[in-house]
Amino acid sequence: MKRICIVGGCGHVGLPLGLVLANSGFEVTLLDINKKAVEMINSGVVPFKEDGAQELLRKELDEKTLVVTDDINVIKNQEVVIFITGTPVDEHHNPKIHEVLDVVKYYLPLMNVNQLVILRSTIYPGTTQIIEQMLYNHFGVQPKLAFCPERILQGKGIEEIKNLPQIVSAISDKARQEAEEIFSKISPKIIHLDPMEAELSKLMTNTWRYLEFAVANQFYMMVEDKGLDFYKILDAMKCDYPRAKSFCKAGLAAGPCLFKDTMQLSAFYRNQFFLGQSAMLVNEGLPNFLVQQLEKKLGSLKNKKVALLGMTFKADNDDIRESLSFKIKKELEFKLAQVFASDPYVKDTYKLEDALSVCDAVILGVPHKEYLDLKIDKPYVDCWNVWERK
Numbered sequence: 001m002k003r004i005c006i007v008g009g010c011g012h013v014g015l016p017l018g019l020v021l022a023n024s025g026f027e028v029t030l031l032d033i034n035k036k037a038v039e040m041i042n043s044g045v046v047p048f049k050e051d052g053a054q055e056l057l058r059k060e061l062d063e064k065t066l067v068v069t070d071d072i073n074v075i076k077n078q079e080v081v082i083f084i085t086g087t088p089v090d091e092h093h094n095p096k097i098h099e100v101l102d103v104v105k106y107y108l109p110l111m112n113v114n115q116l117v118i119l120r121s122t123i124y125p126g127t128t129q130i131i132e133q134m135l136y137n138h139f140g141v142q143p144k145l146a147f148c149p150e151r152i153l154q155g156k157g158i159e160e161i162k163n164l165p166q167i168v169s170a171i172s173d174k175a176r177q178e179a180e181e182i183f184s185k186i187s188p189k190i191i192h193l194d195p196m197e198a199e200l201s202k203l204m205t206n207t208w209r210y211l212e213f214a215v216a217n218q219f220y221m222m223v224e225d226k227g228l229d230f231y232k233i234l235d236a237m238k239c240d241y242p243r244a245k246s247f248c249k250a251g252l253a254a255g256p257c258l259f260k261d262t263m264q265l266s267a268f269y270r271n272q273f274f275l276g277q278s279a280m281l282v283n284e285g286l287p288n289f290l291v292q293q294l295e296k297k298l299g300s301l302k303n304k305k306v307a308l309l310g311m312t313f314k315a316d317n318d319d320i321r322e323s324l325s326f327k328i329k330k331e332l333e334f335k336l337a338q339v340f341a342s343d344p345y346v347k348d349t350y351k352l353e354d355a356l357s358v359c360d361a362v363i364l365g366v367p368h369k370e371y372l373d374l375k376i377d378k379p380y381v382d383c384w385n386v387w388e389r390k
């Protein structure tokens with residue numbers, strides 16, 4: 001099978017996968033409704049930070065192994081259709097399953113029963129089964145459907161797709177074999193699960209990460225609230241003690257995946273997932289705590305100028321989706337501080353030198369590499385332990 005269409009192909013997950021597949025001998029079509037992204041990618045420009053993507057994109061466009069389009073008709077002529085669009089939660093933290101179903105439904109009239117359909121978004125457990133029924137109702141025979149979750153670290157997708165084992169699940173042996181054939185060309189190892197197991201495995205992976213951050217953040221707040229140094233204690237705990245090696249630093253646990261996937265898992269367990277809910281309260285509470293820490297240092301935040309460094313959801317990345325730095329900004333403004341948000345990767349923010357020269361104090365939102373060697377001579381809050389402790 002050579003011709004693969006990726007629906008959502010210009011997104012953070014679709015594009016790296018498309019590039020790796022194109023570079024591995026497949027004819028790849030990236031289909032996306034985002035016309036601006038389609039134009040940019042077609043002109044050889046990667047619209048977001050993704051290591052190694054720029055060179056690969058130029059190469060695949062030159063070699064004509066990659067087509068980028070918003071023309072939905074391209075789907076007719078494909079052997080494989082991979083769906084990688086967003087899977088958000090709603091205002092009640094319940095998964096918006098209909099958004100996933102609507103995308104498949106939209107393309108269904110253009111698809112045919114011989115195509116292998118691969119779901120790759122992080123989906124609510126049971127979604128594969130619902131889509132199987134939808135395809136069956138449309139085609140009148142058992143479809144070829146697989147769910148093969150994406151597990152990359154955003155920004156490192158190209159490298160990770162080639163190094164991480166791929167979980168493959170499918171509703172039939174035929175679909176499983178065909179999906180395995182594709183992924184074994186780009187992945188070092190294939191792991192088989194049933195669809196519901198695979199759906200859960202992805203949600204549990206992200207939730208586990210979210211819980212790890214929550215533990216560190218809870219301890220950080222507990223300790224620092226008492227005027228003690230969390231990192232002094234953490235260093236002592238980890239020193240030559242193997243069982244504490246994986247203990248993470250405190251830091252804003254944000255972005256488009258960890259929160260919403262923990263909430264998807266919570267919805268799956270009928271909102272009885274207390275650990276996940278608690279992690280959400282802790283991680284979402286950290287921005288408020290950091291603002292309080294600064295308030296304690298300054299006495300009051302009213303009319304204070306605060307430089308907020310790092311507005312993206314994680315370091316050395318340009319993605320601001322669900323970034324908790326914006327929550328810090330809101331909280332500071334609520335306390336009548338004047339915020340000078342700065343980020344080398346985000347448009348319309350202050351230059352670092354300007355923010356630092358005018359400010360009375362600093363909060364480190366995200367530890368971009370540009371900030372690591374700064375010497376801050378004003379009061380600051382740095383939950384990441386990047387700057388010298390004061």
Ligand SMILES: NC(=O)c1ccc[n+]([C@@H]2O[C@H](COP(=O)([O-])OP(=O)(O)OC[C@H]3O[C@@H](n4cnc5c(N)ncnc54)[C@H](O)[C@@H]3O)[C@@H](O)[C@H]2O)c1
Nearest residue numbers: 008010011012013031032033034085086087121122150154
């Ligand atoms: N971002 C990550 O690091 C990451 C890692 C693993 C898994 N995931 C999962 O992958 C999925 C996609 O995440 P993302 O970060 O790539 O999202 P994204 O918003 O960056 O990409 C989704 C893309 O789908 C496109 N799209 C939406 N509706 C469409 C339609 N009807 N037809 C064609 N294209 C359409 C959008 O224009 C966008 O380009 C989510 O389920 C997410 O949880 C994300």
